[in-house]
Amino acid sequence: MYNNHFEIFELPVSFDINKDTLAQRYRDLQRAVHPDKYANAPDRDRRLAMQKTVQINEAFQTLKNPLTRAGYLLHLQGIDQNDGIMDGEFLMTQMDLREELADIKQKSLPIEAFLSRMEKQMQSLIDTLSQQFAQENWQAAHDSVRQFQFFTRLHEDALRLEEELI
Numbered sequence: 001m002y003n004n005h006f007e008i009f010e011l012p013v014s015f016d017i018n019k020d021t022l023a024q025r026y027r028d029l030q031r032a033v034h035p036d037k038y039a040n041a042p043d044r045d046r047r048l049a050m051q052k053t054v055q056i057n058e059a060f061q062t063l064k065n066p067l068t069r070a071g072y073l074l075h076l077q078g079i080d081q082n083d084g085i086m087d088g089e090f091l092m093t094q095m096d097l098r099e100e101l102a103d104i105k106q107k108s109l110p111i112e113a114f115l116s117r118m119e120k121q122m123q124s125l126i127d128t129l130s131q132q133f134a135q136e137n138w139q140a141a142h143d144s145v146r147q148f149q150f151f152t153r154l155h156e157d158a159l160r161l162e163e164e165l166i
Helices: 019-032 043-064 066-076 088-107 112-134 138-165
Strands: none
Touching: 019 043, 043 066, 066 112, 066 138, 088 112, 088 138, 112 138
16 A cells, blocks of 8 residues: 555655646556446456556545645645634735625625635635645645635535526
């Protein structure tokens, strides 16, 4: 078995990964342990192939997404991404943005500009996390991951609202 998800795909333990390499190695591994290859194998071998398939899928899902990859990197450092108290200023920002989204819903205002701002904020956080992880600044990365979680949820809420408004 493997020590971490990065090892499965022979990638360096890093926030910045080559997504094409990840996808290619995922496909290669999936072919290697595909259940059809073990259809006539003993039960033990079929079970092991299924366990490897589950592990590969879980690792791929974690690493392909920047938010879950960041949380996983914190986990490898023994840091729970959900621990701690948010900065007071950021809590105020959260409330303001939630109010803005509620106003958009209540007044049926255009949502495109709001969505664009959330996407830019998430990209900015990805760039920030890249630097923080490269510098092994775990506490700052933890705080950025918490912000990234908020903006991701808010973006998802805004997308749902956009569907309602159409």
